[in-house]
Amino acid sequence: MSPPSALHPNHQKLLDRAREFIAEIEDQTPGAELEARLNSEFGPGTPYYDDFSSLIRQGLANNESWISKEGVDGANFRLSDISPPTEDTKYFSILTVYLENDGYEHIAHIHPYGELNCIVQIDPAAEFKGFQGWQGAGWTSPPPGSHHAPSVRGGGLVALVFIPAGRLAFKELKDPRDF
Template sequence: MSPSALHPNHQKLIDRAKEFIAEIEGETPGNELEARLNSQFGPGTPYYDDFSSLIKQGLANNEGWVSKEGVDGANFRLCDISPPSEDTKFFSILTVYLENDGYEHIAHVHPYGELNCVIQLDPTAEMKGVNGWQGAGWTSPYPGSHHAPSVRGGGLVALVFLPAGRLAFKELKDPRDF
């Protein structure tokens, strides 16, 4: 395999993500889109199940492309799956592995919003979204929203879609800010 070649499952995820993005590309992240994502693209639907299967295979087979780079030890890892490009309608795509809580120091702002496909590795794992805790399914923080990643109940992978690849980190002055 050449240095620039992607693992076949990595490429399959990118290809499937491009199809998904074409379905939602004109919509703005927020409550309305989150409800649509959970009803039309949640667990038991072809997109969600494909995303979940490919990511779990990548982890189980140690394929080296899912959340491989440590950000804060073994419990917080990420991987850039695809940069923003014309092919992805200028969304960047990444995977973030989270287990346990305590990432207040990694607070960030979503200038154009964010879409998170929550893939549970532990059946009780949940990610905190702007509308509360979410197990298997989606969160969709609106443009200008901000948070520090929060999980409970075990490990999960968030398949993250960022419009224009925009994410801004900010220093947390007071934990109540989020």
């Protein structure tokens, strides 16, 4: 789904800020090293993280139509395309995913080129299960070829997701331990 031609001002601000962020990390490969860098240089208390967090929270609080609007699995699992992979985004797709509660094993997927997830807690205790364990506010960076089923505990959060080349592969899960 393409973003609407006339973007909400906060959607446009988030997209502009995301493009600036991508310019900072575009030559990095997702994985443990990049995850450490993201949490150190771009985590809570830094300008990028705080801007992303503020715009996402505003979008949710104001029921702005651009943020986490499409139900994937009811009201507790929603997403929105912020941008498809384009030259302007260095061919990263950008989306927001609102998650609350757990139980999304049926939405397991593979990251052919990796993924970057900026975790914005809506509930202070909310955590997202990254490939290195549970993550509250901050970043996860699953490496190329990694896979998971979205898992969250402790309340609601939004993941601002950057996907190289927009590549995700969905796989039917035979056994939750497969992922």
